[in-house]
Amino acid sequence: MSSAQLRPVDLAREHGLSTQAVRNYEDAGILPPARRSPHGYRAYSAGHAQALRAFLALVPGFGHATATAILQAVNAGDVDRALELIDAGHAQLRQDRQTLTAVEHALRDLADPEPATRASFVGPLARRLGVRPATLRKWERAGLLEPRRDRTTGYRVYSAADIRDAQLAHQLRRGGYPLPRIALLLDQVRTAGGVEPLEATLADWRGRLTRRGCAMLAGAAQLHAYLMAGSAVDG
Structure with a gap:
């Protein structure tokens, strides 16, 4: 030197x-x-x-x-x-990139269910996602899901939007995303009225990672x- x-x-x-x-x-x-x-x-x-x-x-x-x-x-x-x-x-x-990719894939795959399957109870939805019903209830307590209750039975009924949110939450959890951050993202989806307005947010996210x-x-x-x-x- x-x-x-x-x-x-x-x-x-x-x-x-x-x-x-x-x-x-x-x-x-x-x-x-x-x-x-x-x-x-x-x-x-x-x-x-x-x-x-x-x-x-x-x-x-x-x-x-x-x-x-x-x-x-x-x-x-x-x-x-x-x-x-x-x-x-x-x-x-790398983990952040994987999470972003999971979010992008989840948003891309979130097509509305067929009319005949627009609503779901907790058991069928849990089986569809490959999780336990208790997991869906935990997500509800964390603010990720907001199912309505059937007036007669009191059972949780998941609408098309609820199913979309559950699918997205499932992808994010697999990517290691914590529940509070998933709740914030889902709130953005609900506020924006769907996933399309989030494209700019995701592009900005990828730019920041780059x-x-x-x-x-x-x-x-x-x-x-x-x-x-x-x-x-x-x-």
């Missing part, structure tokens, strides 16, 4: 940061400890500059907390831990440059 000395302002200026922010990053372990002059001034190196580039590049894809933990691990010499955090980030992105994936690649590239230069900074 270059032994050229850099001041906090030199690192800050490249990214439009304050010098205090650079000092804070060092205090947080995002940057390795700087060498101090006899008068106590911080003297950074090219390695510090690359560490800062890596951190700021990681934030958009992994978030501030995870990016901080990654740099802290690298600077502590625990590269395996840093790579585990990166792996976890990619695994979460941007996040690209940001992860950019962050990994900067981190790789830092690792290849040697995480032990000149001092």
Whole structure:
């Protein structure tokens, strides 16, 4: 690594940061400890500059907390831990993509039932979905389903819209989506009057996942440059 000395302002200026922010990053372990002059001034190196580039590049894809933990691990010499955090980030992105795909498929397949099967009781609907009746009742308590009650028997009666919502909830649960988030999405479906108005929302969702994936690649590239230069900074 270059032994050229850099001041906090030199690192800050490249990214439009304050010098205090650079000092804070060092205090947080995002940057390795700087060498101090006899008068106590911080003297950074090219390695510090690359560490800062890596951190700021990681934030958009992994978030501030995870990016901080990654740099802290690298600077502590625990590269395996840093790579585990990166792996976890990619695994979460993959899960999010699978969930989105499940949502898209569910919405695409949600055709209205035939007139003869527009309404369903809990047992037949549970068998149709391959779940237990208790699962449908749990979804109802969580606000996912809103079946009416038969006036004579008191049994739950699932309308065409209820069946649509149950199908969508089933797909989302298989994708690992939590019940509160499913409830919010189903509320959007009901408010919009169907699934068609959600196409723009899904397109935006996929765009955000794509941007996040690209940001992860950019962050990994900067981190790789830092690792290849040697995480032990000149001092």
